[in-house]
Amino acid sequence: MTKQLLLLPGDGIGPEVTGQVRRVLDALDLDIETGEALFGGAAIDAEGVPVSDETVARALAADAVLMGAVGGPKWANQPYDKRPEAGLLRLREAMNVYANLRPARCFSALADASSLKRELVEGLDIMFVRELVGGVYFGKPRGIEELPDGERRGLNTHQYTTSEIRRVARAAFDLAKGRSGRVCSVEKSNVMEAGLLWREEVQRLRDQEYPDIELSHMLADNCAMQLVKNPKQFDTILTDNLFGDMLSDEAAMLTGSLGLLPSAALGEPGKPGLYEPIHGSAPDIAGQGLANPAAAILSLAMAVRHSFGDERAAGRIERAVEAAIEGGTRTRDIGGEATTEQMGSAIVQSL
Ligand SMILES: NC(=O)c1ccc[n+]([C@@H]2O[C@H](COP(=O)([O-])OP(=O)(O)OC[C@H]3O[C@@H](n4cnc5c(N)ncnc54)[C@H](O)[C@@H]3O)[C@@H](O)[C@H]2O)c1
Ligand SMILES: CC(C)[C@H](C(=O)O)[C@@H](O)C(=O)O
Numbered sequence: 589m590t591k592q593l594l595l596l597p598g599d600g601i602g603p604e605v606t607g608q609v610r611r612v613l614d615a616l617d618l619d620i621e622t623g624e625a626l627f628g629g630a631a632i633d634a635e636g637v638p639v640s641d642e643t644v645a646r647a648l649a650a651d652a653v654l655m656g657a658v659g660g661p662k663w664a665n666q667p668y669d670k671r672p673e674a675g676l677l678r679l680r681e682a683m684n685v686y687a688n689l690r691p692a693r694c695f696s697a698l699a700d701a702s703s704l705k706r707e708l709v710e711g712l713d714i715m716f717v718r719e720l721v722g723g724v725y726f727g728k729p730r731g732i733e734e735l736p737d738g739e740r741r742g743l744n745t746h747q748y749t750t751s752e753i754r755r756v757a758r759a760a761f762d763l764a765k766g767r768s769g770r771v772c773s774v775e776k777s778n779v780m781e782a783g784l785l786w787r788e789e790v791q792r793l794r795d796q797e798y799p800d801i802e803l804s805h806m807l808a809d810n811c812a813m814q815l816v817k818n819p820k821q822f823d824t825i826l827t828d829n830l831f832g833d834m835l836s837d838e839a840a841m842l843t844g845s846l847g848l849l850p851s852a853a854l855g856e857p858g859k860p861g862l863y864e865p866i867h868g869s870a871p872d873i874a875g876q877g878l879a880n881p882a883a884a885i886l887s888l889a890m891a892v893r894h895s896f897g898d899e900r901a902a903g904r905i906e907r908a909v910e911a912a913i914e915g916g917t918r919t920r921d922i923g924g925e926a927t928t929e930q931m932g933s934a935i936v937q938s939l
């Protein structure tokens with residue numbers, strides 16, 4: 589049956605990298621119908637909101653949604669609920685995509701592009717499972733308020749419930765079964781109650797239902813350090829929304845560039861997934877043809893695997909990205925001079 593893919597190019601380099609995703613889709617000739625909608629700042633400019641109700645409805649009706657990136661200086665002074673990023677959070681929440689898979693793999697040909705020594709990163713293969721629809725990103729109360737003494741107070745609430753922790757932990761354990769079976773759960777249980785509950789519930793689920801999973805726990809500050817000291821000690825890292833955001837950007841540099849890391853955000857089985865490169869709209873290079881489209885194209889591979897169930901085509905896309913890089917085509921972020929378009933062409937030719 590024809591699968592429905594909704595493309596949300598977004599802002600900055602978003603349209604540049606999703607343009608290359610379209611070329612890969614055309615070359616693959618799969619049974620996929622692709623639609624497109626405005627998102628983020630582009631939607632604010634045209635429709636007055638970062639994501640319209642209609643776009644949310646189309647996303648929920650699709651099999652998968654692939655986003656480029658949102659945000660930029662043009663919209664940075666808007667109130668929070670009118671910013672491009674608020675559209676992304678609304679979409680994640682509406683789609684209830686609580687398990688965000690962010691694989692960080694180091695291509696051998698790129699081990700020298702990493703900011704760490706080749707021997708520390710060669711063969712690196714970490715799977716981050718980031719909780720995506722809870723924690724401090726969504727907790728209430730939030731806001732900035734005036735205090736009687738004239739001071740202002742910014743407030744955000746970090747919170748997790750048992751069920752929110754258990755469902756994402758389950759996703760991590762299930763995923764780890766198909767990998768090495770090792771999961772490291774990361775929080776700050778030494779200073780945060782929500783972190784303590786996280787640790788207890790993850791351990792309880794492991795003891796109740798996943799006796800074969802080798803579970804360890806690590807404090808987030810130590811994890812940030814261990815990632816640059818000895819990243820290959822990790823297989824699957826399970827963590828909350830905020831720590832997952834930061835640690836996955838850190839891990840991107842182990843692989844060579846933020847422009848290489850894809851992601852898949854998944855909810856309950858049978859529901860559409862949301863796929864996005866982990867990078868942002870990169871205002872510093874937007875519109876110059878400098879963006880690396882690999883993260884977006886690898887996100888397409890994740891969509892093809894997880895939402896369309898086509899492992900063969902997913903592998904084909906991943907091998908093509910690796911072959912293009914091994915063949916020497918490199919955008920500037922990974923030490924070359926290829927444009928976004930040239931990188932896309934090399935990937936399409938390697939399919
Ligand atoms: N999922 C998303 O849509 C998403 C993710 C992160 C940031 N953002 C938004 O993007 C805007 C810019 O944020 P930022 O500058 O902190 O982060 P960023 O990820 O956009 O850029 C960080 C650095 O990485 C580089 N970079 C990112 N992607 C690249 C690519 N594909 N190829 C080559 N280089 C790449 C950029 O040039 C920049 O130097 C902000 O508005 C932020 O909120 C959106
Ligand atoms: C743009 C922003 C809301 C987003 C996040 O913090 O989740 C981004 O940094 C990401 O990594 O997807």
Ligand SMILES: [Mg+2]
Nearest residue numbers: 833834837866
């Ligand atoms: Mg981020």
